[in-house]
Amino acid sequence: MKSRPGAADRSAEFVALYQNLSRAVWAVAYARTLDAELAADVAQEAFLRLWREWESGQQIDNPRRWLLRVGRNLAEDDAKSAFRRNGTCEPQVLTGFESRESIPLERVLARERREQVRQILAELAEADREILTLRYALEYETDVIADLLGINPAAVLMRLSRARQRLAQRLKEKGVTEL
Numbered sequence: 365m366k367s368r369p370g371a372a373d374r375s376a377e378f379v380a381l382y383q384n385l386s387r388a389v390w391a392v393a394y395a396r397t398l399d400a401e402l403a404a405d406v407a408q409e410a411f412l413r414l415w416r417e418w419e420s421g422q423q424i425d426n427p428r429r430w431l432l433r434v435g436r437n438l439a440e441d442d443a444k445s446a447f448r449r450n451g452t453c454e455p456q457v458l459t460g461f462e463s464r465e466s467i468p469l470e471r472v473l474a475r476e477r478r479e480q481v482r483q484i485l486a487e488l489a490e491a492d493r494e495i496l497t498l499r500y501a502l503e504y505e506t507d508v509i510a511d512l513l514g515i516n517p518a519a520v521l522m523r524l525s526r527a528r529q530r531l532a533q534r535l536k537e538k539g540v541t542e543l
Contacts, residue, residue: 374418381427382411388502389435395497396439398486410435432512477540484534492527499524
């Protein structure tokens, strides 16, 4: 009888998974926390937990799904902990770095629009940010999102529709008409 491969036997697979999925795990965590550094920590913790599962001989049938769920759950746990610590879960907004070069007007306006959209996304409910991130930032298909969130594909489509409506309404209220 052949034994299951341990973590040491799977190092190449682990590296490939990290290269292919670390951005996706980060994005799922970022959608929940709006904190780039915390999202990076969550992604690393998710991969560390995968490694530990492999070391203990656990078989994980779908590592991608497993990692995304663990990342999502870790981000959720952190948000709950922050709420208990602070009594609030105010997100931190990711800001860019300023360039020393002169910037043409079009680039300035585009950057301002992106910042407005970021602020509006930060104001949306966590569930809306999450589903919009999975669909549009990560470009996941409906069935993948359904599997990740543990809901059926029809519910994904309904949540996406409602999240887009709320986003469109907020954009309209803020006067953002061109993206």
